[in-house]
Amino acid sequence: MTTTTSTTAHHLHRRVPADRRWLGLDRRTLLPAGIVLAVAAVMHWVVPWVDTLVPYRERIEAGQTMTLDPGIRFAPPTGWGITDGVVTGDTPASGRYPDRAAVFSGQSSMSFTTGAFDGTPRALLRQVRVQNENRQAFALRSEATPITTASGIRGLISEFRDTTSDGAIAVFTVDGTGIEVVVRTPSDTSTPRATEIGQTLSSITETGAAR
Amino acid sequence: MNVFARALRPARPDTVAPVPDHLERAKAAAIERSGWGLRFDAFQPRNAAFWVFWVLVLAGAWTAFGQFRTVAAPIAPTIAVGGFVLALYGALFWWVTRTMDRYSTLPAALVVHAFVWGGFAAPFFFALPANDAIIDLYGKVFGQSWVASWAPGLTAPFTEELAKGIGLVLLITLARRIVRTAFDAFILGAFLGLGFQVLEDLLYVAQTAGGDFGTDPWGAGLRILVLRMTTGAVGHIAYSAIFATGLLLLIGTPAQPRRIGRGILLVLTAMVLHGLFDSVGGFAGPHAGLVFPILLLVTAIALVCVLLVFHATVRNERDDMRAVLAPEVASGVLAPGELDAVSGDGRARRRFVAARGRRRRGLRRALLQAVRELADDAVRPDRAAELEHARAEVARIRARSHR
Numbered sequence: 371m372t373t374t375t376s377t378t379a380h381h382l383h384r385r386v387p388a389d390r391r392w393l394g395l396d397r398r399t400l401l402p403a404g405i406v407l408a409v410a411a412v413m414h415w416v417v418p419w420v421d422t423l424v425p426y427r428e429r430i431e432a433g434q435t436m437t438l439d440p441g442i443r444f445a446p447p448t449g450w451g452i453t454d455g456v457v458t459g460d461t462p463a464s465g466r467y468p469d470r471a472a473v474f475s476g477q478s479s480m481s482f483t484t485g486a487f488d489g490t491p492r493a494l495l496r497q498v499r500v501q502n503e504n505r506q507a508f509a510l511r512s513e514a515t516p517i518t519t520a521s522g523i524r525g526l527i528s529e530f531r532d533t534t535s536d537g538a539i540a541v542f543t544v545d546g547t548g549i550e551v552v553v554r555t556p557s558d559t560s561t562p563r564a565t566e567i568g569q570t571l572s573s574i575t576e577t578g579a580a581r
Numbered sequence: 582m583n584v585f586a587r588a589l590r591p592a593r594p595d596t597v598a599p600v601p602d603h604l605e606r607a608k609a610a611a612i613e614r615s616g617w618g619l620r621f622d623a624f625q626p627r628n629a630a631f632w633v634f635w636v637l638v639l640a641g642a643w644t645a646f647g648q649f650r651t652v653a654a655p656i657a658p659t660i661a662v663g664g665f666v667l668a669l670y671g672a673l674f675w676w677v678t679r680t681m682d683r684y685s686t687l688p689a690a691l692v693v694h695a696f697v698w699g700g701f702a703a704p705f706f707f708a709l710p711a712n713d714a715i716i717d718l719y720g721k722v723f724g725q726s727w728v729a730s731w732a733p734g735l736t737a738p739f740t741e742e743l744a745k746g747i748g749l750v751l752l753i754t755l756a757r758r759i760v761r762t763a764f765d766a767f768i769l770g771a772f773l774g775l776g777f778q779v780l781e782d783l784l785y786v787a788q789t790a791g792g793d794f795g796t797d798p799w800g801a802g803l804r805i806l807v808l809r810m811t812t813g814a815v816g817h818i819a820y821s822a823i824f825a826t827g828l829l830l831l832i833g834t835p836a837q838p839r840r841i842g843r844g845i846l847l848v849l850t851a852m853v854l855h856g857l858f859d860s861v862g863g864f865a866g867p868h869a870g871l872v873f874p875i876l877l878l879v880t881a882i883a884l885v886c887v888l889l890v891f892h893a894t895v896r897n898e899r900d901d902m903r904a905v906l907a908p909e910v911a912s913g914v915l916a917p918g919e920l921d922a923v924s925g926d927g928r929a930r931r932r933f934v935a936a937r938g939r940r941r942r943g944l945r946r947a948l949l950q951a952v953r954e955l956a957d958d959a960v961r962p963d964r965a966a967e968l969e970h971a972r973a974e975v976a977r978i979r980a981r982s983h984r
Contacts, residue, residue: 386627395629402754403629409747410637410702413711413740421714424721452725453717462729465867485793497794548794 426451430473434458437577438484439469442549445573446473446480447566455482477535477556478563480570487548491516491526494541494548499528521575525549531557544576600908608959611904614836615897616759617685618960623694630754634698641701645780648705649787656790659802663786670810671779674818678775681891682768683953684898684924685960691756695769698748699776699821704784707744712736734860738820738852745773745817746824746848753832761836763826764894770825774817781817782809815880816858819887824851826890847890854883899924905956914972915952916979923952937982944982951975 386396430436430446437443437458446452455471456462472481487494495514514526517540525542535554542549551574553567612618625631649660679692715736720728752769753760760769786809790802827847833839857879865871902924909915922933934945955971958964 391627394627396627399627399629399754402750403633406630406633406637406747406750409743410707413707413744415710417711418714421717421721424718426721428720428724453720454725456724456726456729460724460726462726463863463866464730464869468729485796487794487796494794497796501791501795550794 426453426474428452430457435573436471436473436482437467438471438482438549439467440484440547441467441577442482442484442544442547443573443575443577444471444482444570446570447475450475453479475563475566477554478559478567479554480567481552483550483552485548485550486546487543488546489543489548491524491541491543494543494550495526495528495539498539498541498550517571519574520572523549523574523576527571540571542574547576549574598912600911604904604908604911607904608908611901612960614761615685615901616756616761616765616836617901617905618957619688619756619759621688621691621756621759623690625755628755630751634694634702634751634755637702637706638697639701641704641706644705644709645701645784648709648784652787652791656787656795656798656802659790659798660783660787663790663802663806664783666806666810667779667783667786670782671775674775674778675772678768678771678818681771682764684764684895684902685762686957687765687768688756688759691752691759692769692772694755695748695752695772696776698751699745699773699778699817700780701776703741703744703748703773703777704781707747708737708741711740711744715740730863731860734856734858734863737859738855741777741817742820742824742848742852742855745777745821746770746828748773749825749828750832753829753834760829761834762894762897763829763837764898766825766829767822767890767894770822770828771818773825774819774821777821778813778817782806782813785809812858812876812880815883815887819883820851820855822887823847823854823890826894827851850886854879854886858883899926902956905959906952909955909959909972914975915955919948919952919975919979923949923956941982944978948975948978948982951978 390397392400428451430448430450430452432448434448435443435445435458436452436455438455443458450473453472453474455468455473461467469484470482472479474480487497489497492514514528517525517527519525519542523542523544525540527538527540529536529538531537536557536559537552537554540551540553542551551571553571555563555567675696679686682692716728716732719732719736749760749766749769760766785805786802789805790798792801824847827844827850829837830840830844830847832844858876861872861875861879864875903920906915906920906924910917910920918933918936922929925933930949933949934942937945951971951974955968955975958968958971961967
């Protein structure tokens with residue numbers, strides 16, 4: 371009997387009075403729920419939207435290079451914007467360069483990633499291909515073509531194409547380090563732009579820092 | 582008479598003395614103040630917080646599914662093992678936090694809500710999109726080198742603490758009569774942080790295992806797992822416990838008057854601790870050998886802070902336990918020493934357990950547990966039969982421990 375009485379009291383307490391409802395909801399709960407929704411909207415949509423409104427200001431100046439851990443250096447085209455990674459000499463507080471870099475100009479972009487890899491460029495390309503297929507990322511469509519940088523680092527390049535852009539993935543291996551470069555360009559890329567990208571790939575060099 | 586001597590004085594459960602009115606009134610006031618013993622209804626369709634909670638948790642879970650799916654396919658076994666280890670890790674901290682909540686224990690369904698919010702809505706719907714955008718903005722304003730050095734320590738403390746802490750607002754709205762004290766917020770904050778920590782660690786495992794072109798998923802995944810579990814022992818759990826306590830002081834409840842100054846101090850403390858932890862690499866600079874000592878120092882500071890907040894907030898819980906069980910002492914069901922032990926701190930409990938020699942320690946622990954269960958029944962008017970049984974159990978175990 372006591373249990374029944376208590377349970378009834380519990381349910382009665384939970385019942386929201388008819389004159390305290392709005393669209394069937396307890397009016398007392400609207401403000402806190404609204405505050406949480408507002409915070410959610412700001413963090414999920416507003417802040418990323420503000421980010422899209424602010425342009426990247428850091429640009430590659432003439433003669434500047436970028437460095438990736440562990441001592442891989444390349445020279446992006448002058449005037450391209452930096453979205454990731456640091457220019458050579460602008461070392462982060464840790465004293466260690468990051469293992470990623472990305473530069474862009476208009477709709478064209480190049481992103482660089484380094485990592486430990488003991489193997490040939492062909493093995494690295496196979497590994498990259500497997501990872502992309504598993505992630506359902508862009509599928510490489512062309513056969514791999516051997517390329518060599520000006521400093522003699524050997525690599526392979528393979529093209530891909532999706533609905534919005536052309537692109538290519540170039541891979542290099544040097545002294546236990548793998549380098550992956552993803553190039554994205556609009557379908558109507560001009561010859562000068564393609565030349566700039568080719569020169570950047572060719573500029574990749576190893577500075578001799580030990581991993 | 583000191584605690585030790587009182588603990589040895591046998592109670593006489595066969596003689597039930599009348600309970601003074603003021604003790605019953607104090608007991609009723611403690612139950613009303615703390616919300617102890619009230620049930621938590623998980624299904625509250627008329628509560629707007631109910632809908633907001635589940636929409637955001639499910640949206641977070643959906644985002645999490647997408648995040649893991651994109652990185653997980655080639656390293657599924659690593660993620661599965663990492664998930665299993667993190668489940669054990671989470672269970673351990675779950676047990677520790679539930680043990681800390683030994684007085685007016687919060688309903689299990691409510692702490693599950695806190696864990697779920699911390700695990701899905703907070704990281705995946707709130708923090709990750711904001712973190713990415715703010716770090717990107719930092720790069721645009723301060724440059725990429727600055728980002729690599731200091732951005733994490735000046736992003737996550739704001740976004741992640743807010744993402745976890747805002748869950749407390751929903752939990753209070755879902756359980757107005759239960760979440761009333763600073764200690765309630767402390768415990769729920771710990772569970773918000775635990776959920777966040779476990780899912781964030783799993784995401785780190787998934788992302789790191791794919792590093793180095795996915796050539797060593799096991800090594801990379803397990804290295805980051807061990808690093809995160811050891812350094813995170815006093816991480817999100819502690820920050821969120823402190824932040825949530827501060828947030829409740831800022832909000833105020835019928836049982837906890839608003840304390841703006843202390844609330845702001847605690848909220849800022851949580852953010853600063855989080856920021857220090859995330860900036861260890863920047864502080865160490867090029868001296869990699871300094872990373873571990875600085876990490877240890879930051880962890881020690883966080884541990885001291887969270888223990889200070891725990892001790893400051895748990896006092897009222899102990900007073901409530903004392904008020905709830907005082908009538909049982911007055912009626913002769915409990916001995917004063919038992920009340921002192923069960924409503925006391927760890928030292929009081931250890932002294933009580935050790936009072937009758939090593940061989941009876943187990944029984945003394947069981948006696949304390951039986952007294953705690955008696956308290957849980959004493960606050961529920963619908964548990965008269967269970968209360969009588971709990972009283973009999975206390976008498977039975979006490980008799981065994983006296984033999």
